[in-house]
Amino acid sequence: MNLSSIIESGFKEIWAHWFRSLLTMFGVILGVASLVTMSAFVKGKENLLKDSLAESGGLERIIVDDNDDLPDYQKHLEDEANGMTLKDVYALQKNAPLVYNVTPVIEKRSYRGSLRVSRKGKRVRYASVKGTWPSLMEIEEHELEHGRVFSDMDDLLANTVCIIGTQIRNDLFGEYDNQGEEIVPIGEKIMINYIPFKIIGMFKQYMSEEDRKKKEEARAAGQTVARPDFRAAYMSGDRQSGTAMRIYSMKNSTIMIPINTLVSKLDSDYDRGSNMDRSLSKVAMKIYDVSTLEKSLQQVRNVLMQTHKGLEDFEFETQEGFAGDINLSIQNERISGMFIAGICLLVGGIGIVNIMLSSISERVREIGIRKSIGATNMDVFLQILTESIVIAVAGGIAGLIVSPILVNTLASFADNTTPPVMTAFAMAVAFGFSVITGSLAGLFPAIKAAKLDPIQALRYD
Amino acid sequence: MPLLELRDIHKTYHLGGETIRALDGVSLDIDSGEFISIIGPSGSGKSTLMHILGCLDTPTSGTINLDGMMIHDASARQLAAIRNKKIGFVFQFFNLLPKLTVRQNVELPMIYSGLSGKERRERAMNSLSSVNMEDRSKHRPSQLSGGQQQRAAIARALVNDPRIIFADEPTGNLDSNTGVLILEMFDKLHQEGRTVMLVTHDPEIAAVTPRRIEIRDGKIANEIDPKLAGEIPKFGQSK
Numbered sequence: 203m204n205l206s207s208i209i210e211s212g213f214k215e216i217w218a219h220w221f222r223s224l225l226t227m228f229g230v231i232l233g234v235a236s237l238v239t240m241s242a243f244v245k246g247k248e249n250l251l252k253d254s255l256a257e258s259g260g261l262e263r264i265i266v267d268d269n270d271d272l273p274d275y276q277k278h279l280e281d282e283a284n285g286m287t288l289k290d291v292y293a294l295q296k297n298a299p300l301v302y303n304v305t306p307v308i309e310k311r312s313y314r315g316s317l318r319v320s321r322k323g324k325r326v327r328y329a330s331v332k333g334t335w336p337s338l339m340e341i342e343e344h345e346l347e348h349g350r351v352f353s354d355m356d357d358l359l360a361n362t363v364c365i366i367g368t369q370i371r372n373d374l375f376g377e378y379d380n381q382g383e384e385i386v387p388i389g390e391k392i393m394i395n396y397i398p399f400k401i402i403g404m405f406k407q408y409m410s411e412e413d414r415k416k417k418e419e420a421r422a423a424g425q426t427v428a429r430p431d432f433r434a435a436y437m438s439g440d441r442q443s444g445t446a447m448r449i450y451s452m453k454n455s456t457i458m459i460p461i462n463t464l465v466s467k468l469d470s471d472y473d474r475g476s477n478m479d480r481s482l483s484k485v486a487m488k489i490y491d492v493s494t495l496e497k498s499l500q501q502v503r504n505v506l507m508q509t510h511k512g513l514e515d516f517e518f519e520t521q522e523g524f525a526g527d528i529n530l531s532i533q534n535e536r537i538s539g540m541f542i543a544g545i546c547l548l549v550g551g552i553g554i555v556n557i558m559l560s561s562i563s564e565r566v567r568e569i570g571i572r573k574s575i576g577a578t579n580m581d582v583f584l585q586i587l588t589e590s591i592v593i594a595v596a597g598g599i600a601g602l603i604v605s606p607i608l609v610n611t612l613a614s615f616a617d618n619t620t621p622p623v624m625t626a627f628a629m630a631v632a633f634g635f636s637v638i639t640g641s642l643a644g645l646f647p648a649i650k651a652a653k654l655d656p657i658q659a660l661r662y663d
Numbered sequence: 664m665p666l667l668e669l670r671d672i673h674k675t676y677h678l679g680g681e682t683i684r685a686l687d688g689v690s691l692d693i694d695s696g697e698f699i700s701i702i703g704p705s706g707s708g709k710s711t712l713m714h715i716l717g718c719l720d721t722p723t724s725g726t727i728n729l730d731g732m733m734i735h736d737a738s739a740r741q742l743a744a745i746r747n748k749k750i751g752f753v754f755q756f757f758n759l760l761p762k763l764t765v766r767q768n769v770e771l772p773m774i775y776s777g778l779s780g781k782e783r784r785e786r787a788m789n790s791l792s793s794v795n796m797e798d799r800s801k802h803r804p805s806q807l808s809g810g811q812q813q814r815a816a817i818a819r820a821l822v823n824d825p826r827i828i829f830a831d832e833p834t835g836n837l838d839s840n841t842g843v844l845i846l847e848m849f850d851k852l853h854q855e856g857r858t859v860m861l862v863t864h865d866p867e868i869a870a871v872t873p874r875r876i877e878i879r880d881g882k883i884a885n886e887i888d889p890k891l892a893g894e895i896p897k898f899g900q901s902k
Contacts, residue, residue, distance in 0.1 A: 207774050218762055571758045574719060575819065576747020576775040578740050656719045660758065 208581075212588040216596070219561070226557045227597035229550025230639060234601025234632040235608050236546050240539030241628035242609045243620075244532060250410055250620045251528040254446035257408060257453065259341055261492045261521050264301065266290075266485045266502065269517040276513055283515035285481035290509050294487065297505045300498040301487040303341055308333040308464050309483040317468075319457065321374040321392045329370055331394060331457045333464025341486045344453070349388040349403030357460035362467060364392070365403035369454035397467055399459065408453045410446075412621035446620075484519075495520065547635055550597065551643040558590050558647035569651055570659025579652040586648035587641065594640020598633045605629070664731075666826060666858055667693040667716065672725035672735075674711050674881075685711040686722065687881035693860070695826070698853040700861040700869035703878035710831065712878060713862045717750055717829045718742045730826050747775050751820030755832035757812040759804040759819070766791065766800040769819045776823060790822040791815070794848065810841035817848060827858040834868060846871050 216223045255261070268285040286306075294304040310317045312329040319326040332338065336351045352363050366387075371377070375387045391398045409417070465480050489498040499518055506516055562569065569582055577585075609622050674686040685708045693699060703709040714720040715727070718734055721742075727735045730749060734742065746752075759768045769787040778786070791797045794814040804812050813833060820828050830849060834842030849859050850871060861872060869875045877885040 214762070567758070568760055571760060572771070572775075573743065574717075574746060574752050574758075575772040576743055576823075578743040578775075580740070581743075581775060657714050660719075660754070 208584050208588050209592070211585060212592045215561075215589050216592055222557060223593055223596075226553050226593055227550075227600060229546065229553040230594050230597030230636050231550075231601040231604060233543055233546035233548075233550045233639070234598050234636050235605040237540070237543035237632040237635065238602065238605035238624065238628055239608050239612065239622070240543055241536070241631075242605075242622035242624040243612075244535045244539060245625055245628070246412075246622040247535070247620045248528070248532045249623055250412075250446050251532070253410060254449040255521060255525060255528065257343055258449050259343055259486075259488070259521065261495070261525060262488045262490075263341055263521060264487050264489060264499065264502070265519040266487075266506070266516050267519055268481065268484075269515055273514055279513055282511065283513050284479065284510075286485050286516060287481055288478045290506055291482075291485055293505050293509045294485070294502060298498075298501045300494055300501050301489050303337045304485060304487040305335050305337045305341060306461055306482045307338060307484050307486055308461060308480070310464070310468065317395060319370065319374075319392060319394050321390075324374050326370055326373045326455075328455050329457055330452065330455055331364075331459060331464070331468070333459050333461040333468070335461060338458065338486060341488055342453070344456070344458075345406045346403050347406035348386045349401070351403055352458075352460050357462050360460065360462040360466045362397060362399045362463060363402045363459065364394070364399040365405065365458040366392070366401055367405050367454040367456040368407040369451070370457055371404060394457070394459075395468055399457075405453075405456070408450045410450060410620075413450075495522070543632070543635075547639045550594075550636075551639040554590050554593055554640060554643035555646060557593075558586060558644060559650070561589070562586060562647055562651045566654060566659045566662040569654050570656050570662065573654070573656035574660060582654075583648045583652035586651045587644040590644025590647065591637065591640040594636050594643065595633075597640075598636030601636065602629055602633060605632075665692040666695040666697075666730055667691070668726075668728040669716075670726045672712075672715065672722045672727065674708075674715065674720070675723050684881050686715070689725075689878075689881070689883055691876070691883070693827075693858065695858055696853075696856050697874060698850070698859050698872045699874045699876065700863060700872040701876050701878060702863055702866060702869040703884075704864055707878045708881040709862055709864075709878045711881075713829055713831055713860070716827075716860070717752060718745045743775075747772055748823055749826045751823070751825040751828040753813070753816050753820050753828065753830040753833045755835040757804065757809070757816045757836070759812055759815055761804055764801050764803055765796065765807070765815045768804065768815060769800075769822050772819060772823045786822055787818075790818040793821065794818045808841075809837045810844060813837065813841075813845050814848070817845075817852075821852075827860065828852065829860050829862065831862045832864070833861065834865075835863075842868075 266286060270280075270283070272280060272283060288306055291304050291306045294301065298304070310331045310333075312319060312326060312331075317329065317331060319329040319331070335357070338344070339346070339351065346365065349365070351365065352361070355361075356363050368377075370392075371385060371387055374392060375385045375390070377385065379385050386404060387401050388404065390401050392401060393399070469480070487502075489495060499520075502518075507514070510516065569577075572582060572585075606624060609624060613622050669689055669691040672686050672689040673684070676683045676685060687708075689708075689712060701709045701712060711720070715722050716729075718729075718737075719742075721737075722735050725735060726733060729745065732745065734745060737745070752758075759765070760771070763771070766784070766787050769790055770783045773783045773786060788797055788800065791800055794817050796811065796814050796818060799807060799811060799815070804815065807815065813836075828849075833849070834845055837845060846868065849861065853859050859872075861868065863869055873889045875887045876883055879885075
């Protein structure tokens with residue numbers, strides 16, 4: 203008996219009991235659909251987290267922070283610990299060849315009260331003013347959309363110029379003017395701690411792919427769209443998505459000014475002489491190759507131990523922890539989703555076993571007849587197995603058809619979660635599992651049918 | 664050399680500690696082209712004999728040579744192939760598959776011998792026309808009378824051109840007029856040179872065949888063979 207006639211007879215048999223077969227398929231449909239849906243949501247979250255990791259500089263970004271907590275044996279030298287200074291930056295530029303773009307950063311944040319960003323009575327809710335060099339733009343993945351970057355001359359002369367993020371623009375100028383055009387406030391003045399700064403550049407708006415799509419759709423429809431609410435996501439327990447969304451929000455609230463401008467114009471409390479000794483919030487840099495992360499950290503540490511007279515008053519902040527957290531949580535969600543889908547498929551498989559067993563007990567006589575006219579045990583085995591696989595495959599295909607509907611429905615119910623991403627790979631895996639389920643489920647009934655004694659089967663009523 | 668050669672066939676069953684000798688030393692030669700009936704009351708072992716001859720069952724001991732093949736120790740797979748190619752069955756209850764049309768039923772043995780769809784259709788139609796059923800090929804068995812169903816079953820038995828046809832009470836489920844028509848059909852097959860074996864409990868039906876073998880308690884109790892006797896005695900007198 204050749205394969206095509208086996209499959210043909212399998213389809214006929216299933217069509218003859220189409221309602222029963224459909225009910226049986228539901229288990230497989232649910233299993234496949236839940237597998238695809240689960241992986242779509244996990245993939246969506248993974249994409250957002252990975253994007254936000256890249257958005258904050260990727261794994262190549264290293265930050266050296268102050269660390270006030272000296273090791274015990276150095277506690278008595280606390281007064282000597284100056285933290286990071288520009289001297290360290292120059293030393294690293296010269297002596298640490300595994301890193302590049304070594305950049306000093308002094309950061310002031312509005313919510314600490316020491317900073318006030320305003321214009322004509324309007325005040326920015328949250329701003330992060332960073333006195334730095336333009337090379338920070340590459341490290342923190344900033345892109346300038348309008349205007350220019352400040353020059354070395356701006357830095358040297360401590361010019362009061364700034365580059366702003368779109369959120370600052372939104373708070374002080376509004377996003378769109380009366381004609382619906384985007385407002386580009388290049389050349390305008392804003393007040394930082396009552397000192398006027400000229401806006402010379404503006405970054406592009408940072409947002410996740412999905413938010414970008416939503417915004418464009420809303421623009422096309424002539425509506426405004428609410429800002430993605432990272433606080434809601436954070437509070438509702440999805441901490442990582444909240445963190446990821448906050449990265450976008452924080453980038454949009456950046457104001458970048460030359461570091462000398464910050465020290466000489468905004469540092470009212472600084473009175474210790476040379477700018478070279480001004481302690482920095484942090485030193486940011488990039489490594490050339492992620493695989494040399496350990497070596498690079500060691501090299502930076504060696505240089506800093508020289509400039510800090512052996513005092514270990516600094517610590518490294520890498521994104522490895524964040525990346526590890528991402529992988530761990532994605533893995534956990536994947537496993538729990540797989541578990542649920544696996545149970546669905548198992549239940550579906552048991553349903554198939556059940557229906558095939560009752561089907562063969564209805565068809566004992568048919569099997570006897572087939573054997574009497576020359577069907578081998580293998581022919582009977584393959585016939586029953588094929589019917590079971592056909593049910594499972596049909597269920598799998600139906601599950602694949604249902605899953606986009608399910609994904610979209612669930613996504614529309616849950617606004618705060620990350621948008622799901624369906625992948626061909628997940629669909630292929632789900633379909634493969636349905637085939638395996640069908641094969642395993644058909645095995646036992648098929649063996650039972652093949653073992654039937656033809657004489658007994660012919661007598662059976 | 665005979666078509667079927669049985670030597671000292673035994674078949675024993677064990678039912679609840681009791682040993683049942685369904686066949687107890689049967690030896691038999693059947694030549695190609697013979698028309699034979701096996702007769703005996705129920706429980707005599709005639710069905711067991713037919714099952715063993717028809718390769719549905721294997722004997723406990725003894726040898727069977729069918730058309731040059733020793734089938735008493737053949738594997739299940741070989742037996743299936745022999746049933747498919749060398750043996751045709753006609754049953755009391757017709758045993759057509761109700762979900763298939765008459766033509767699909769007749770095609771069934773050829774599906775298992777791996778013929779192409781086109782060849783299957785041609786041969787099925789030829790076989791159906793030899794039993795005058797070609798105009799019913801698209802009907803389902805449930806739409807046919809008993810006699811028509813049995814003719815379809817005969818067409819199915821013939822379709823792979825078997826060496827021997829076994830008919831197990833072929834008229835048992837038919838009225839007497841239709842039964843006679845079916846028996847005439849077997850006679851016609853015999854005239855065409857086919858080997859046909861009827862299995863029945865009814866001496867009147869057995870009377871249509873020249874050679875009759877009576878089974879009782881698993882043994883050949885009586886045999887009427889025109890080759891040996893020269894004439895056909897009326898059945899029942901020789902007892």
